[in-house]
Amino acid sequence: MTEILLMTHVLFGVACMIAAVWLFVDVLQVSQANLARIQTISWFAAGFMWLAFLAGGYWYVIYYKVDKAIILKGPWPFAHNAIMETKEHLVIMLLLLTTYLPIAGSDNLVESKDARKLMLWVAAIVALLALAMDGEGGIIAMGVKVGLLPR
């Protein structure tokens, strides 16, 4: 059950990253035809991130201590000491950035070059930060695996 919760966290995180990339590309080609879609996808990106955050946060607070003990006793203690510690705090910034997407996306992106520029920057930062979080999550999971392997 806890593994399903963790996979849900990953699924929604990846969905957020895909939405951010989609937004970036759509804003580059913004017109009246895709403006409503851009605003919808920005809400989806924020929604996916909140779901990922809540699922991951619940798992972290309730279940992570078991994995943490395995990581710290294994050959990759940095997977917790550096990677998880940075991930759990960088992800709060990612949550704020994605929450900001629908706010920035509510401006008239067709008529305002500045609004488009801002949206592109925020979407790009979200996509890159989400990718980094995904990578950190992989390292943490690997830290648990190598901690369980016989030496």
Added chain:
Amino acid sequence: MENSTISKCTIAFGLALAIACVVNSLIVVAKEKSEAVMAGMKKITGHHWTTHSAIVVLLFLGVGALLTLVKGGRGIEMSASRLIGIVVSAVAGATLIIVGFYLFID
């Protein structure tokens, strides 16, 4: 015809985002360096990270809402370039603080 305006909400919450990101990184340093701060944060919600997240999210929403009300409700005027510079600097600086702290100091 193109215009170069962004709304007062976009500016207000953009600035709030920048402030919250920097505060997020400073809370990391404060709680890791001070057992009293860490214990206090654990006491509020039962886990320091839950308290930390709640503080930063509420700060973002609260500061953003307040900034929309300044200047008699007209909000802050700022160019998009300046706002982008502030947001990018805040995110980059906060990331450096957090990563640097855990890699080199803690």
